[in-house]
Amino acid sequence: MDKTTSDSSPVINIFVASHKDVEYPESSILRPIQVGAENAPVRFKNVLHDDEGDNISDVNPMYCELTAQYWAWKNADADYYGFCHYRRYFDFSGTPHEENIYGEILDDYIDEGTIREYGLDDEHIANQVEGWDVIVSPVNSVRRMDGYANLKAHYSSNKHLHLKDLRHVYDILCRRHPEYRDDADAVLNGHEASFCNMFIMRKDIFFDYCEWLFPLLDEFTATTDMSYYDVEGLRTPGHLAERLLNIYLKHQLRMGKGWKVKHLQCVHFMFPEKTQSLKPLNQARDNVADMNRIVPVVFAADNAYVPMLTTTLYSLMENASRGFHYDLIVLERNISAYNKTLMQNMMAQYPNATLRFFDVDPIIGDYTLTTSNAHISVETYYRFLIQDALPFYDRIIYLDSDLIVNGDVADLYHTNVDGKAIAAVRDLDFLGNLNMPDGKRREYAENKLGMTNPYDYFQAGVLVMNLKEMRKLHSVAEWLTIASDPDYIYNDQDILNQECQGKVVYIDYAWDVMHDCADRVKNIFSFAPAPAYKAYLESRKEPKILHYAGFDKPWKNPWCDFAPLYWQYAQHTPFALQLMAQVAGIEPPHTPAHHERVIAEDSPIRKYADKLAPIGSKQRELLKTVARKVQGKE
Template sequence: MSSINREHDPRIAIFVSAHKPAAFPHGTSLLPIQVGAENAASRFSDTLHDDEGDNISAKNPMYCELTAQYWAWKNMDADYYGFCHYRRYFDFTSTAHTENDYGEIMDMFIDNRAIAEYGLDDYSIAQAVQGWDVITTPLNDVRRIGGFANLKEHWDADQHLRLKDLRHLYDLLCARHPEYREDADAVLNGRRAAFCNMFIMKKDIFFEYCEWLFPLLDEFTEHWDHVAADMQTLRTPGHLSERLLNIFIAHKQRTGANWRVKQLQCVHFTNPEPPAQLEPLEGDQQSIIPVVFAADDAYAPMVTTTIYSMLKNADPNRRYDVIVLERDISKENKQLITSFLAQFSNATIRFHDVSRAIAGFNLTTNNAHISIETYYRFIIQEALPFYSKILYLDCDLVVNGDVAQLFDTEIGDAAIGAVRDLDFLGNLNMKDGIRATYVSKQLHMTNPYGYFQAGVLVMNLDRMRTIHSVHEWLEIAQRPGFIYNDQDILNMECEGMVHYLPYDWNVMHNCAGRVDGVFAYAPADTFKAYTDSRQNPKIVHYAGFDKPWKNPWCDFGPLYWQYAQQTPFSLQITAMLAGIKRPQPPEHHERAIAEDSPLRKYADIVAPSGSKQREIMKVVARKIQGKR
């Protein structure tokens, strides 16, 4: 048990600066504060605001998170004052976590798991803070960051920061406080510093720091030439304070303050946004047809084509709630898709980020033409708690009929409404017995001829929820050995709970001649039903590798292009057809070896982070790239 005396706990106020909505840990020690609130487009309802009381909120474009520091100094009484950011927090545990070269622990979401793992709760914070005078992030070596000789070189390497501004600040500091010259020289000519402008201080130290810091910055900005500064250069005072913090602590320790100083690791959350939640549409829920898709940014042209074909053939008297599950579709593409489909007044287009739902699961596929997005259908039952029944459609198909008719299909107590899979059934009848063995040993199905194709589904969400939770579905999805991944899992777990739909609702095209080469081996009645459905298909499914955006001569290819050429992505799809790859956006960061570089995994093996080999590699990489 901790020795902390709960009756006399000091008041710990750690302010979490935020200029955009974020998920914040609950408690009394971590206090979210909106910075730049005076000129913000919207006001946060669940945070403090830096424009109340004595404040410098208007200076936020230059002072960054310092406007929260000033506000806390002038308006809050506490025993300890600390500062984090909406995406960066201290790790308040005693457990060492792996850092990147920038001295940061990288994680994704601020959720219950993260709160527990990094001690973002009042009790853990009190244990970590009490008894210390000053806490900072770890002292990081700029040689580790990019092979820099010292902090001045590190500053000058940033294309938005000017060395003359650092020199100007240095001159002001030495003029105001000549006793700090030795410490400023030691820090700026040195290689180690605490970055991110995060710290925790006892009240008297914090007040002394603010009384020293803000007059310096005010004098600097008073005569600072920043008329033509870009948005990043405008943040120079905030960057300067990061260096000044190190100089302040170095001076006090050198001159006998004897503060108890420690470092806590910094955890950087890449997705600090609050969890996105879908809400039911307004109006009569019984009249709504919810249709769910799953796509990534590369598939934006294809999902748009599919949705367009569906709405083009939809009943104008019905309402369609179109929901796209995604993780990385760009804002530009979302806007383009939404604007284009706004022509259908009876449809609502929504996007839902599933990153949180699948985080922590190792999801892979065994086919090159099957993407991770195929697993998104497993999360629908929790993502849409207000629906009992939905349609799920793949993005490699076009709709020739009204899906309202499909949605209206009565499937009773069945979990799934689907069309039998002719490809799978044909393989079951092959003499080699490979597929039959697979069904017996991997899927354990008692009636393999009931195997369905999962590209078009009527899903009874109420029944699905009784079979497995989302967590359980995704745990099964991690198991190895499945040929068709989620489709195999749905067939395995929903056997005996399937309502079979007419074949015209999922007419698979003739990919690589498989109609005669595979489908024809299926039971005669199913094959005849399939061939009949080809005459008037309500949905054509381009399942397999032979896609119309790769081969316009493929089966039903002209039908696809009839819809695709009407979308705003028609030129992009044409470029795909021509083999033209989308150009990669230019790199804007200053890393010698980018995080996503294919060289990085080899660098981590032959030159581990922090090693001499790593530093040599960085210097070489920077010289090759023409960087200092």
């Protein structure tokens, strides 16, 4: 790769090492490179590959991101060489950001907002790099991190690494470069270093560093038996390089090189994976050509609600017509890959269905959304995203995940909603409360929701949404801004009733039969206007959709109203045992946090530790050191 430039500005290449196909900022300076490409199952498009030209791609399991450094050394030509990771970038904004004790700024996604915030564009990068000799991440203290005495103790604390390997590379270094001994001792016996193996260097410095580093690591790997190391243990050369970088820089500066060294903060993106966009089903699947025969049904759920969602999906397809294809789309942000696979495997028995997932977190993360009911989750707001997430649909069905489908939703989908925004069932619970003597619900409906006829209030768990009209009412940003108001009783349902007045088609109660939660049929529904109450009672005889709205759920109380019908479907899903466990009150196992804390977040002594020894104080460092010794970690 030849060095080219249109003016006198230096050429800066910052290589972004990745073994995943992720999002990258658009930049001529940031150069994504697939590491371990030689043995990768998939070759990424539109990126560099570390197995081309002179390379060591085959040793990527040991050398990690160093295979990108080697490739750049041997194949690229620039004035500045830099390296970061697919999830960790330098902050080029010039604006300080709050960081955690590990010296990282934490953020979620690589998107337009974060690219602006952290200056991940050519102009900001060039402004921060030009004129400097070396740029590394901020110096951080392992005492601040977790109370380690020094870098050797920090290295040894990793249960996958072996302190003998650090001693071995130290011996190799001292034999090859005895002038580095004092610097190695100072770094390894000290408690400060720049971490993450990220740096930017002038060409001559980078070449000198590579000529020094790789022979050390090559001798280490040639003289170390790692045959029985685990996966993380095999990455030992990468871990060693992180320490060697600090030794190299300390020595060069002690020798009076006079380099201009800058420290830039490191931003760690938690979710760098590509954000997907859904396509029309006739483009996504070759065997679905007729869009007129497609019935799109949208759900919203999180990982904890997967067993219930799967029951809903199973019931829907057991009653679906073979004459239609059902595009089942789940709006989610944390459903595990394993659970998605189980759901996909179950749905494979239905050739007239496609199950797809859409991660909403990049869209919804900027809004403060809360619910005022314990049995309502923030996933309920995801329906406001549908009009943008599915631009190729003008009409969809939306279903909650705490229901079972007992009829063919294709019939519901073909409800005439021309000129209207929503088709829904009137809410008997709300209508009954309107007739209560205290008048509180009527006052709320008229004053908060501004409803001219509160008896038109609908239940939002089953909807036919005319997206053309919904888009006319509000943009997604406007819907979510309204939803950020915490004073609604029924959250998004109240908002939809408020904003869609006069644009609602009211459908048969059989399409959203709410079960009898805590005797509400007698105590609340019976207070509703007589025609509505009688229609509801009639709908209970042959419900097309049975909705377990409220706190009394069949996976919590198998004696609740219509629970046998629910379990008739639930028993056939891969999550039946998990639902049964919930009936028995068995909680799912807890997943420990990524970083083990010396003093746990929920420790009863933590609040006293925070008062007596604030984070960052000398007392705190002493306290953590003592705690590590007591726990045998020092």
